[in-house]
Amino acid sequence: MAARTKVTDLRSAIAEHVHDGMTVCLEGFGHLIPFAAGHEIVRQGRRDLTLCRMTPDLLADQLITAGCVTRLVASFFASGSAGSLHEVRRRVERGDPEQLDVEEYSHYGMICRYQAGAAKLPFFPIRSYAGSDMPQLNPQIRKVNDPFGGPDIYVVPPLNPDVTILHAQRADRLGNVQMWGILGAQQEAAFSADVVIVTVEEVVDEDVVRSDPNRTIIPAHAVDAIVECPGGAHPSYAQGYYDRDNAFYREWEAISRDRSSALQWLQEWVYDLPGRDAYLSQLDPPRWAGLAVADRESGSVNYGRRRTSTLGQS
Amino acid sequence: MAARTKVTDLRSAIAEHVHDGMTVCLEGFGHLIPFAAGHEIVRQGRRDLTLCRMTPDLLADQLITAGCVTRLVASFFASGSAGSLHEVRRRVERGDPEQLDVEEYSHYGMICRYQAGAAKLPFFPIRSYAGSDMPQLNPQIRKVNDPFGGPDIYVVPPLNPDVTILHAQRADRLGNVQMWGILGAQQEAAFSADVVIVTVEEVVDEDVVRSDPNRTIIPAHAVDAIVECPGGAHPSYAQGYYDRDNAFYREWEAISRDRSSALQWLQEWVYDLPGRDAYLSQLDPPRWAGLAVADRESGSVNYGRRRTSTLGQS
């Protein structure tokens, strides 16, 4: 089989596929957040992006601080238990330093938008929002009649990013992406996009992928670029590879309170570094070592293999 | 943890949960078809069932031959490459020996019906049927307006069986069901039902299930009964356990051409036997042995385990 490889480097993948003014989705629900790819977008100075992300945590705060993003499509504007997103708050509350457009849904609204986008549906019905102010805040949340005689139901529109960027545990060079642990809405977010870039902890042999085809969340044909980028999810985590750097999440709350300190952080950790390897090298070694996890193996299941003699036997 | 076991035997599970007049879903798309459970329904003489099954292959033909089913909800009325379903054809074409009501969709229509049923949606939109005679055949295929200004779109109604019955490779006693290989629409079919019965090749220790939580397709809370039933999918197959008995699929085409020979088959293989163990014993040993598969292991992945020392470290 002479299929082409999709493996490239992160700089090339972002340079080729992410352009000013695009709608860019970076997904990962607490897990496998594509921080390295987000930082490369910052480093390359993209502007006027519409950022789609259910939970715009500190990765979104960093992209917005860097001036890459003018519009945010999201459902939860905080960094989990680690507090506020101060750059988002400055912009939304005071237009400081500039206004940020926000298009807001609930979590399930965003999930259904990705499914509608992936399946090219004009809308997706959802049993939320009756009595809420959300449809007043966001006129894209609309109502339709039930043709079977039930009550009206709210619907959300499809979401079709120009580019979706994800991080995963592993992929083969053809682009088959395998993930485990929390999967969020990543499959739908990938299929809904024109272009898909996936950074991975490891590029593995095709035989590894093909030994466990149910683990493939995104098949090769939906993927445009694979980038091997170990540690690419830090300070979020990759199940089975390294744990979340909770301390950094808390630190960002303090760093981002002041816009100049946030910019200085970006200077030191993004602009002044060529990429993720240098970023990991710059981390305090005990800090990175402290995120290592012990083993907990899934165990193997048998997919079976037909014995030639049984083929067509009757 | 003192949680209750859901493990029971097949006779009890069917006796307790499947009653005359119910809407019963038996799913499995070529793979993991719950034949043993279907035969137990025949054996217990259920009547007036509405059978939901995307591909009513020979399991449906057997249930209908036995007089259990008066209504069929389905999307493909044939036995794959193995030919016609003669009992279905006799009833639909000539009302012989009785009429069979049919409610007909396409495959994706059925899949969307299960998702709508699982998510308690009043309908599910689908980009099929424009220009087709299907909506004339089935007035449950209806149209709605797109509130975002696009063209109208067809929708299908939710499907909510009283009972869904599945076969899987393994489950724990709590009811967490793990499958691999072709998964069809089984997850949606389970969540859409009031009661879920799952027969499995093996009841395994909870530790086995909990080592690979992404392999759990149906979580315990959605499951009412687990039945250990090795070989329960024969003549269909269980990936990694045994292969499909293609010869039997072809044989059924001949058996079912004549209603009396089909009834005789049911007598010999269902009514006269107490259950699946006896059925497997009655199979020609080389036949069953010929369906054995060689090993092809998935390999293991690492889920990781937090080292206590890192907890809350900052």
Next chain:
Amino acid sequence: MNQARQSPVSDVAPSSSEFLAVVAARELRDKGRVFAGVGLPTLAVDLARRTVNPNIELVYESGVCGAHPAGLAEGIADSVLVSGAESVLTMQALFGYVLQGGSIDVGFLGAAQVDRWGSLNTSFIGDWRRPTVRLPGAGGAAEIVPNAGECIVIMRRHDRGSLPSQLDFCTSPSPVRAYAEDPRMVPPGHGVSTVITPMAVLRRPDKFGELVVTDIHPGLTVSDVKAATAWDVMIADSVRETPRPSWEDVRLLREEIDTVRLYLR
């Protein structure tokens, strides 16, 4: 703290995290499947599992069902919730099939504002077009309130701003508001059944009724609670003093559950 030398009943302040978490845990005594949010709900479900309800089932919006965390989860997508869990579902399955499908008994939430009918604001303080404070927004709350069997809300504050007569913004509506929009769109769930604040416990036994003060924390009076509530809040005839946490509950929280004082403040 030396438990042996003290009364079995603790003297932690009613406004403390420990007090709120213990009161919340007790509400879970006879509950089944709980959709647990981050923060105090995490403490409360963990405490409930160790005390009043060992069989409580924990479901997280990240897709984890049947979690068996080996340590305190720092967030609802923490890896400790995944390792050793019974299942990890996609979020479409979790929100669509498990939650909207009707399998959650109790949703466990925080909010910045709650109104007399149990509608919640987690989005904005001030005018939403130019808010004074941009709050986190809907997240999963807009799905949990209508679809869970009932919801328990923990408030970090009890004052006329957080229990206002009119919400600044309604993120997650009560059945009362859904009914007002369209009587046919009433959600399946009860909505908010219980609100636990630093002053009191309020309950809403009727799906279309108002919150009623049923428990007032030690040292506080009906007048205190009324004064801190912006609407003319109803007081139950049977109103009682909230039972204090035991020292054993407090010890579990401090020494076994949240040893690093992540949520305890």
Next chain:
Amino acid sequence: MNQARQSPVSDVAPSSSEFLAVVAARELRDKGRVFAGVGLPTLAVDLARRTVNPNIELVYESGVCGAHPAGLAEGIADSVLVSGAESVLTMQALFGYVLQGGSIDVGFLGAAQVDRWGSLNTSFIGDWRRPTVRLPGAGGAAEIVPNAGECIVIMRRHDRGSLPSQLDFCTSPSPVRAYAEDPRMVPPGHGVSTVITPMAVLRRPDKFGELVVTDIHPGLTVSDVKAATAWDVMIADSVRETPRPSWEDVRLLREEIDTVRLYLR
């Protein structure tokens, strides 16, 4: 068969499975991702992969993408399609995201009837309220025809019953029929582009146009084809004789692909 003693061009009958499979395989020369049905399409994609298109990607409605079967698949849910595949998706992902999402280049189907616009009947012969023959029904065809980039149809028969002026029932409509229902509901796909019968190859280069006979199998005439087609079928100016299969193609089918003559008849 001893290939060495014979002409490189075979003499298998135009109505044979071998002939149809080879003609179909050649149509896949420059195609990418193919949604392969059971039967002759299975043979044709396998042959194409060994001859004109080694990079062809095989997708099956059972959820398998990037199949690498170690043997001939007996059905689209065969375990040999799963073992060693690149991915196995749920059917919601396969039908929704892959097919309806627009990632399939070619759908490969059979049908009992095809009309001049490429609409297909796979449901009923006779009046559908009391059919003479109950056919298999829609299956995935109702999704494949509108959503695949184009569709290739293989017919086992070519007569006035199977190429009628009016379908007994339209299961899978052409864009022409969709347009007639509502001009805004025209599907994204071209619909049927190619029909391969035991007599001829018909093509439909215009999304809203008619099928045109472009290739007539050896030994048959324009009159033969016209007489066997119920509508006044158009014949291309450039109509040619269908090139015969090579013996090598036939050998591959018989000796390597379908050694048990499962689909070859």
